[in-house]
Amino acid sequence: MLSHFFEQIIYGLTVGGVYALIALGYTMVYGVMKLINFAHGELFTLGAFVGFFFLVTLDLGSFWGPVLAISLTVVGVSGITALAGRLLERVAYRPLRDSDRLAAVVSALGASIFLQNLIMVVSGAKYRAFGVDLLPTTFIQFAGQSVPVARLFVFLTAVVTMLLLYVFINNTRFGLAIRAAAIDQGAARLMGVDVNKVIAVVFVIGPALGGLAGLLVGVYYGQINFDMGQLYGLKAFTAAVIGGIGNIPGAMIGGLLLGLLETLGAAYVSGAWKDALSFVALILILVIRPTGILSERVAEKL
């Protein structure tokens, strides 16, 4: 019983780490532009498919060995998704920066539908299987419990990436510029911050993290599909709201919490209602505490 519980916790943290990685993209874009980037879930899918292309279609592993192949894939995935993110911002969001905010939301939604179906048209509507176990299938012993190495790998990758981002945001000059632009774009501009550059960088980091999350999900579950980003995107957004949208540590905590909630709910309440549980959590948090756990003002009451 206890070991079952422990297993669920580990699994929840694994899934939660992925949610947190995606949620960071939502929260950074929201922080700077006050826009929900609906297309972010699709950038996540794009990451998974680019990873599939590198690891399976090109089969890099058999040429260059696993270490070089994995690092090349990571670079490729983050590079291509970052490029897609930049393009997205230029085409769909920049022309609308000064217009009605809801127009930007509809544009984001349109971009999301477009990207999702572009992936479908290019790669087909069926599931793609990675086929080989790319992650080790062994277990390690930890506190008397055996923990699958693959889960640990996913969780640690997510945590290390998030810590790097946290350091970047809090301890560098450019991180300061991002935080300033998030608080008040106009004032930041007056202080000499190049807000266009900040937005550009946010649209590089966010999509790259989302793409990496897609790669992780791809190699961990072994199969990907063109509309996987929709559900992951919605859940990651939920995670961002739970933590307080616009707040970077909040997205990390929210992601982990949502992962735990979902796996524990699936294990002890009902597996079939697992996805509904996250949406109920989203609605409840918006109704009860719209500022999220780490208080960032979001939902304006009239």
Added chain:
Amino acid sequence: MIFPRPRLFGAFQVAGVVLFLALPFIFSGLNFRRSPYVLHLLTTVGLYALLSLSLNVILGFAGMFHMGHAAFFAVGAYITANLNLTYGWSILSTLPVAAGGAGLFALVVATPVIHLRGDYLLIVTIGLVEIVKIALVNDVFGLTGGPNGLIRVGRPEIFGYRITTPRDFFYLIWVAVAISALLFNWLENSRFGRALKYIKEDAVAAEGMGINVTAHKLMAFVIGAAWAGMGGTFFASWMRTISPESFTFGESVVMFTIVILGGSGHQKGVILGAFLVMGLPELFRDFQDKRLLAYGAALVAMMIFRPQGLWPPKPTQYKLPAPFDQKYPKKGEPC
């Protein structure tokens, strides 16, 4: 009369409507071989026009970003199917129950979230449609038949006449569209409709003028949902089979696109949108799987180049009664 209603139709539009309604007879007169297929397609357009007109009350009049309309459509369809299959109600007698059920459901789910700002409401309604779909798949209360849905729903009967052929359904749906459009036109120009438009323009100012913003928004939500519920009734009896795949997020996106593309807040624009979004892709059959691709690109392009939609509503002008209609009073005249 202080607030004269704008004229409903120009002469060309009347001619167009008459010609459109005569189509089934023109087809049969010409022995048009693909007539059932075309009528089926036009009925689909009509159903989406009906659903989008109801969404227009929420999205177009009140300006609430609601992307879960398929949820209310589903509630109506499943209520009709259950009443018909289990209790043997006739289809048309389930209409008020479907409307009431969908409206009540909307009231319950919208009350806690109605105050949320645009994009948050959007996310919540997306969550709602996902929850409803999961509930349908999981056979909630044993009423939805799980992933397979419900089959063999009955056909509607009007005064003993059983509606079965594509032509019958063409008329049933389009008459429903016409009645809805007229009612919504009346609603739009009523005190309630004008209040909704005011809320859309400036909610704070509306509140300041004594409009209860929350109550008006809720009411718009309930009306739109009830209408979508009735759309569900027609859909269930037309298709005879309903399953969770018919009520997905994608369906909500289609309705949303129709309203935004056609011209949110303008009924004729919305109907035009239904023709464009549902009809055009059928003309290019091999284009079928790229349909949503085009919708997405169209939404982005519309927002950048023409955010008001293809056929936006004309700004309403009201003529004031006689003593007030002169801009400047003449000299020596009391004003």
